[in-house]
Amino acid sequence: MADQLSPEKILGLGFGFWNAKTLLSAVELGLFTILAEAPADAETLRSRLGLHPRSALDFFDALVALGLLERDNGLYRNTAEAALFLDRAKPSYVGQILELANARLFASWDRLTEALKTGRPQSENAAEKDFFAALYADPARLRGFLTAMSGISAGPAKAIAEKFPWTKYGSFVDVGSAQGMVPATVARAHPHLIGAGFDLPQVKPIFDDFIAANGLSDRVTFRGGDFFRDALPGADVIVMGHILHDWDLEEKRHLLANAYAALPKGGALIVYEALIDDERRTNAFGLLMSLNMLIETPGGFDYTGADCQGWMREAGFAETRVEHLLGPDSMVIGVK
Numbered sequence: 001m002a003d004q005l006s007p008e009k010i011l012g013l014g015f016g017f018w019n020a021k022t023l024l025s026a027v028e029l030g031l032f033t034i035l036a037e038a039p040a041d042a043e044t045l046r047s048r049l050g051l052h053p054r055s056a057l058d059f060f061d062a063l064v065a066l067g068l069l070e071r072d073n074g075l076y077r078n079t080a081e082a083a084l085f086l087d088r089a090k091p092s093y094v095g096q097i098l099e100l101a102n103a104r105l106f107a108s109w110d111r112l113t114e115a116l117k118t119g120r121p122q123s124e125n126a127a128e129k130d131f132f133a134a135l136y137a138d139p140a141r142l143r144g145f146l147t148a149m150s151g152i153s154a155g156p157a158k159a160i161a162e163k164f165p166w167t168k169y170g171s172f173v174d175v176g177s178a179q180g181m182v183p184a185t186v187a188r189a190h191p192h193l194i195g196a197g198f199d200l201p202q203v204k205p206i207f208d209d210f211i212a213a214n215g216l217s218d219r220v221t222f223r224g225g226d227f228f229r230d231a232l233p234g235a236d237v238i239v240m241g242h243i244l245h246d247w248d249l250e251e252k253r254h255l256l257a258n259a260y261a262a263l264p265k266g267g268a269l270i271v272y273e274a275l276i277d278d279e280r281r282t283n284a285f286g287l288l289m290s291l292n293m294l295i296e297t298p299g300g301f302d303y304t305g306a307d308c309q310g311w312m313r314e315a316g317f318a319e320t321r322v323e324h325l326l327g328p329d330s331m332v333i334g335v336k
């Protein structure tokens, strides 16, 4: 038995940070954006990125081995996926979330053991009680965080636009909308809908720019407020994406009650996250996201579809169901 076992998987996981940091540095340097302009040989690429000669070739060839670059006759080019998702000049760029992972999470995760022992967050604003106020005090970090959210919500937004029965409804509000990826995607796919993004007032200019760039300012507006202090704007459908996991159980219940109060009878709440599978065995990304909430927030945690349906029913929702979106993401729908 023992001679059939291999340490390969264990060692691969243990050294996974090598892979992650190589990709994150390439994104930070803008390597994929440069190669999207034209394929380049090693010396041209090295000099454009401002790299020391010692390890440039190893760096580029590691990216080939990791499946992010191709090399033909000494010329490096992006793979099809890297060209589509890692070129900053394209609207399909998802690297904002990797920039955030590189600039903030990589260092904070170094203190995971401390977080596990103490239950205390470890991010750079861990001492602050109000995570978002601390993060948003700096305009550059505000914009960086909000655009990074677009990177993680672009895929689920498309799936929500396709899978939810929008024809039955006339209006929606995306609560904690960030830059507005969900409102923009849903409104673009369903021209009969009127939509709004609800978020902290500091978010307004960044939301407005994004909605205007998408040509949707006539149908999608911004509503500023605090979802712990203010009533939510009324609409037929309320969306909450990656919101509940930021908060502790009491706060989660408060947000669900707030959504219930704002909906008409027959209205629907869509909660989407990297939901943990009900058996808590297979959605590793959802479970690791929950550890990320430990690192980032005072009381946040991720949860299963069954957990969320239970809280929705306690809040008064008559019907609830879970539907898979894509990858690790699923939505829980509650109908009032």
Ligand SMILES: C[S@@+](CC[C@H](N)C(=O)[O-])C[C@H]1O[C@@H](n2cnc3c(N)ncnc32)[C@H](O)[C@@H]1O
Residues within 6 Å of the ligand: 132, 149, 150, 152, 153, 175, 176, 177, 178, 179, 198, 199, 200, 203, 225, 226, 227, 228, 240, 241, 242, 243, 246
């Ligand atoms: C993790 S992001 C999720 C963004 C987006 N829904 C998505 O799925 O990518 C959480 C959002 O909640 C907003 N938020 C945090 N506290 C809030 C509050 N008290 N009232 C309103 N919005 C808040 C943040 O500004 C941020 O846009």
